[in-house]
Amino acid sequence: MRRFINKASKVTVGLLSGAAVAFALAYVSLTVLGYKPVAVYSGSMEPTIPVGGLALDRAIPSKNVRVGDVITFSDPYVKGRLVTHRVIDILYYAHTREIRSLLICLAALSLLVGILRLIWRKEEAAPAGA
Numbered sequence: 001m002r003r004f005i006n007k008a009s010k011v012t013v014g015l016l017s018g019a020a021v022a023f024a025l026a027y028v029s030l031t032v033l034g035y036k037p038v039a040v041y042s043g044s045m046e047p048t049i050p051v052g053g054l055a056l057d058r059a060i061p062s063k064n065v066r067v068g069d070v071i072t073f074s075d076p077y078v079k080g081r082l083v084t085h086r087v088i089d090i091l092y093y094a095h096t097r098e099i100r101s102l103l104i105c106l107a108a109l110s111l112l113v114g115i116l117r118l119i120w121r122k123e124e125a126a127p128a129g130a
Contacts, residue, residue: 030056034058034059035056035057035058036056036057036058037054037055037056037057038054038055038056038057038072038082038084039052039053039054039055040052040053040054040055040084044085045070045084045085045086048070048086049070049084055070055072055084057072057084062097062099063097065087065090065099066087066090067087067088067089067090068086068087069086069087070084070085070086070087071084071085071086071087071099071101072084073085073101083101085101086101087099087100087101088100088101
């Protein structure tokens with residue numbers, strides 16, 4: 001019985017070590033090729049990418065971004081945080097273009113709702129006939 005346990009533990013350690021080395025080599029290879037793994041923290045990308053899933057990002061020029069692409073960018077509201085979302089619209093201006101994602105649209109909608117609530121509260125608080 002002891003022989004079996006020794007043999008099984010050696011095989012298990014060997015397999016785990018091999019898996020760790022393979023994972024490290026894959027990670028280094030992807031990094032050298034310009035890819036960066038990014039974790040998805042919310043359900044906004046489901047069912048394409050589940051919560052807790054990994055997306056592999058590769059830097060491309062912004063002129064190559066198209067509607068429907070999944071992009072990672074710096075969160076405009078939380079310094080140092082990266083956000084991964086699908087591009088839902090691209091607006092073209094004279095010398096620039098604006099890439100819109102669901103986060104930006106939800107932030108604008110949240111701001112609009114906040115403004116409407118503020119206006120509604122002010123009107124509700126105003127005395128009748130004023």
